[in-house]
Amino acid sequence: MADETATLAAYVVDLKFADIPAEVRERAKALTLDFLGSAVRARRDAESTASLLKMLEALKLDQAGEATVFGDSKTWTPAVAALLNGALGHSLDFDDTHADSSLHPSAPVVPAAFAVGEMVGASGRDVLTAIVAGYEVCCRLGNALDPTSHYARGFHPTATAGTFGAAAAAGKLFGLSKEQLISAFGVSGSQAAGSLQFLVNGSWNKRYQVGAAAMNGVIAATLARDGFIGSTESVEGKHGLLVGYSDDAHPGKAVADLGKIYETMKIGVKPYPSCRYTHAALDAIIAMRREHNLTPDQIKRVEIGLHRNGITLTGDAATKRHPTSIVGGQFSMFFTGAVALDQGRFGWDDYDRLGDTAIDALADRFDVVQDDRLEVGRTHPFGARVSITTEDGVHERLFADPSGEPASFPDAQAMQQKFLTLARPVLDKRADELADAILSLEKFDRVAAATHLGRQ
Numbered sequence: 001m002a003d004e005t006a007t008l009a010a011y012v013v014d015l016k017f018a019d020i021p022a023e024v025r026e027r028a029k030a031l032t033l034d035f036l037g038s039a040v041r042a043r044r045d046a047e048s049t050a051s052l053l054k055m056l057e058a059l060k061l062d063q064a065g066e067a068t069v070f071g072d073s074k075t076w077t078p079a080v081a082a083l084l085n086g087a088l089g090h091s092l093d094f095d096d097t098h099a100d101s102s103l104h105p106s107a108p109v110v111p112a113a114f115a116v117g118e119m120v121g122a123s124g125r126d127v128l129t130a131i132v133a134g135y136e137v138c139c140r141l142g143n144a145l146d147p148t149s150h151y152a153r154g155f156h157p158t159a160t161a162g163t164f165g166a167a168a169a170a171g172k173l174f175g176l177s178k179e180q181l182i183s184a185f186g187v188s189g190s191q192a193a194g195s196l197q198f199l200v201n202g203s204w205n206k207r208y209q210v211g212a213a214a215m216n217g218v219i220a221a222t223l224a225r226d227g228f229i230g231s232t233e234s235v236e237g238k239h240g241l242l243v244g245y246s247d248d249a250h251p252g253k254a255v256a257d258l259g260k261i262y263e264t265m266k267i268g269v270k271p272y273p274s275c276r277y278t279h280a281a282l283d284a285i286i287a288m289r290r291e292h293n294l295t296p297d298q299i300k301r302v303e304i305g306l307h308r309n310g311i312t313l314t315g316d317a318a319t320k321r322h323p324t325s326i327v328g329g330q331f332s333m334f335f336t337g338a339v340a341l342d343q344g345r346f347g348w349d350d351y352d353r354l355g356d357t358a359i360d361a362l363a364d365r366f367d368v369v370q371d372d373r374l375e376v377g378r379t380h381p382f383g384a385r386v387s388i389t390t391e392d393g394v395h396e397r398l399f400a401d402p403s404g405e406p407a408s409f410p411d412a413q414a415m416q417q418k419f420l421t422l423a424r425p426v427l428d429k430r431a432d433e434l435a436d437a438i439l440s441l442e443k444f445d446r447v448a449a450a451t452h453l454g455r456q
Helices: 004-014 022-045 049-058 078-091 106-120 124-145 147-152 157-174 178-191 205-225 276-292 308-314 326-330 333-343 348-353 357-363 412-427 430-438 448-454
Strands: 299-306 366-370 384-390 393-399
Touching: 004 124, 004 157, 004 178, 022 049, 022 078, 022 106, 022 124, 022 412, 022 430, 049 078, 078 106, 078 157, 078 205, 106 124, 106 157, 106 205, 106 448, 124 147, 124 157, 147 157, 147 308, 157 178, 157 205, 178 205, 276 299, 276 308, 276 333, 276 384, 276 393, 299 308, 299 333, 308 333, 308 366, 326 333, 333 348, 333 357, 333 366, 412 430, 430 448
Parallel strands: 299 366
Antiparallel strands: 299 384, 384 393
């Protein structure tokens, strides 16, 4: 390990809008819009939202401020806005994913950038630059942690590496020096937390801990701005992130080709509101259903092969076959696969089929197994093999990657339509105005003029 913390800090401090390739800037705007669609819809629909708001009220943390919570009618203090936007944007499990690090970059980064951007009167260019800086930091740290090892230790990388990404975005907008940003990363190292224990009972921890990562990044950067001394070498040190959170860290991945290769361009978006490890299988099931005119009564058995990480998150038959909560459904290959096979699609409104006897009966015919073909010699872990047995024989497909990855990234029209489908029920016509603003964010002298459109 060799000064990864300082190298990342210097990169963030020195990054300029003009340095970022045009395609990266456009991708960052598309990813931001995609994230905000989930946040807006979750403000109204996510079942965990009411508890979050009641907690803030009880603790007197619901004070008015200048920061926007998307889909909400009131303004909030910056740290609380980051918490809420992060939690809301991650609640539908419909937000973006970075395959190599197996984390959701926008959820911690974008809320931190908007909260601080509004706080300091930043321009749209400034905020876009901060978002890219945050993406690069958290994705690279996720790569360095090694997601398989990180998961095996029970950690959720969006919440751990994401805290550093949020601090990078916030620190960039505060104009921190290299030394100050190193301190912000030092504080982030003490705050990076996120347990996979939520998988056991379909709890809401996952949503909260990602919102907390956004908030903690803002707090860390604010402390550093105001003279707080944080630890050095928080990434590579004896008790740093890569030592404490992984048994197979690759420090070089944190800084390899920094400023030359943009991890931002490797971020994919979700066509389905569920764990990314279910998506290649859902793509295959929907395609095979259409191709072979399959109906549920024809199905004798379905076997789905996944990477071991996918088994950990979605494939344990004892706990995942018949989920009873939305979180349980989001992390069930059995439930999501059965719905897709039954109706040829899977969307947010399909969680009303939890407990449906027809879906449960179809899920009983599913088996989920580890498939070495999805591991050996592969970088990305999100592929799937699907074998469907009917009275007429066995149909099998292997999808190396799910749709929405960089090689099949949706066009601008599709991205905007996904956003509008989620946001219009909450924002009505303002959803169209917000979409236009985010997709032209660099034109705003003050980012607040764009974010205000996201208020209900």
